[in-house]
Amino acid sequence: MMVEIPLELAQKCVKCGLCKSVCPTYPYIEEERGFARGxxxxxxxxxxxxxxxxxEVALQWDQCAMxxxxxxxxxxxxxYKEILVKAKELQNQTLGQSLVKKAGLKGLELMQSKVGRxxxxxxxxxxxxxxxxxxxxxxxxxxxxxxxxxxxxxxELRGKVFxxxxxxxxxxxxxxxMIDMFQTxxxxxxxxLLNRAGYTVIVPEDIRCCGAPHYYSGDTKTFESLKEHNLKEFEKYSFDAFVVACPTCGGALSEDYGLNKKVYDLVELIQDLEFKxxxxxxTFHVPCHSYSAMKVDPKTFYTALKKVEGDTFVKAEKDQSCCGFAGLFSITNPQISDQVQKEKIEDLSKTQADVVLSACPGCVLNLKDGCIKHKTGQKVMHIADYLAERLKQD
Incomplete structure (x- = not known):
């Protein structure tokens, strides 16, 4: 079946070039194909x-960090997301998908299967x-x-109610x-944090990968399969809203699942807590998908961190720039990814912060990798870990 990309979506771009100023890959490609307009x-x-x-055409799409x-x-x-997803879907049908991408995406499916668990x-x-x-x-x-x-x-958290x-x-x-397997x-x-803030928390038994990595790679068939499975699992529980500690998952749920319940970032729900x-x-690295997909105001994170008594929060100059991870992008485009990462680490290093924080497990992984490689000596943590350690006692 041939993939159709609505032409009017692509033609909506008026070629102003403003996207060049924020594209993480353009500075290292420096050609028209190196940012969204091209x-x-x-x-x-x-x-x-x-x-x-x-x-050659497909390569230009693959070099996008999404x-x-x-x-x-x-x-x-x-x-842009919808157009590139359709373009990559057409690319997969016409040219096939690389073995590295296939292995990475299939690995996420298998590790979240009953056998993988x-x-x-x-x-x-x-x-x-x-x-x-x-x-x-x-x-x-x-x-x-x-x-x-x-x-x-x-x-270990699966199937439990807190x-x-x-x-x-x-x-x-x-x-x-990431949290299920690596950052437990x-x-x-x-x-x-959520319990202290007054919320009951359900962790579903049999959710799978949200499917965002598959969707962004143009593997829409697998995404729809994972989505269908997860939606059926959600129906087993009675709850008021969703909460995530990964903005890529949050973006998929809020944009692509057709849910009738709100999806919150953790930090949006714990603003009343006190920390010492x-x-x-x-300092804080704002994940791209926090504001581009989930539409969370970066000030939400700053407000929480400024409330930690005794600690000093320093805003990095390029705190909203991409860290260069973007999941499989950092594996399939190592040279560009490493350059973006280096720029990010240099900016964070200028803050002279002891601890670098973020709200995305993938960003935490990549920032740790960068701080080790560039020997900054800075500790990298998910904001949930940092705040939980500093919760004031009742």
Whole structure:
């Protein structure tokens, strides 16, 4: 079946070029194809039959990090994500998908399957004997990254209800792949914070990957399958709203699932809590999908951090710039990703912060990798972990 991209969506772009100013990849490609305007123009030309869909054309789309900062700044409300997803879907049907992408996306499916949920904790028992928190992994694309280890308590939160007396509301916590398997303490701290804020929290038993990595890669068939499974799982529970600690998951749920319930970022719900620090200097990296997909005001994070008594919050100059991770993008485009990451780490280093915080598990992974590689000595944490450690006692 041939994929159809509504031509009017692509033609909505008036070619003003404002997206060039915020595109993380353009400074390292420095050609028209290196930012949204050029990538949209290629999609339009392919649609009109003016340009054949070749590997060279497809490469321009694959070099997009899908941060969607172009949408965030676009004065004409161009739906860049939808156009690129359709373009990549056409690319997959015409040229096929790379083995690296296939393996990465299939891995997310398998690890979240019933068998995977048994095998991952077993792998965690083996990895716990490795003393370092991160392991240097070499990928066939030439990418080298310090990756977190599988955790022994992976998926431990699944199928549980964390009650409080007289709750403000009941929330369904969509944990996400990274928290489920690699950053399990973050999941526990999300629940700790929400319980203290007066919310009952449900963690569904059998949710799978949200499907955002598949959708952004043009694998819409798998995305729809994962979405259908998750929607059926949601129906088993009675709750008032969704909560996430990963903005990519949150963006998928709020934009692409057709839900009739609100999707909140954790930090939006804990503004009334009080925290006491220990004299640390902190800074914050705003995940791209927090504001481009979930539409969360970055000030929400700043407000929470400024309330930590005794600690000092310092805003980085480029706090809303991309960190260069973007999931599989950092594996398939290691040179561009590393350059974007380096710029981000240099900016964070200028703050002289002791602790670098973010609200995205993927960003936390990539910032840790960058701080290790560039030897900044800065500690990187998810904001949920940082705030949970500093909760004032009742």
């Amino acid at each position: 990538r949209l123009a290629l999609a339009e030309m392919v649609l009109k039959g003016e340009l054949p869909l070749t590997e 941060c969607r900062r172009c949408e965030w700044i676009c004065p004409n409300d161009v739906h 048994k095998l991952v904790p077993l792998a965690g028992k083996v990895f716990k004997f490795i003393p370092k928190d991160e392991i240097k992994v070499f990928f066939p694309t030439g990418a080298k990254k310090y990756m977190p280890k599988f955790k022994e308590d992976a998926f 009650d409080v007396k007289n709750p403000k509301a009941t929330l369904l916590f969509f944990t996400g792949c 303490s973050t999941g526990k701290n999300v629940i700790k 620090g220990d004299g640390k200097r902190t």
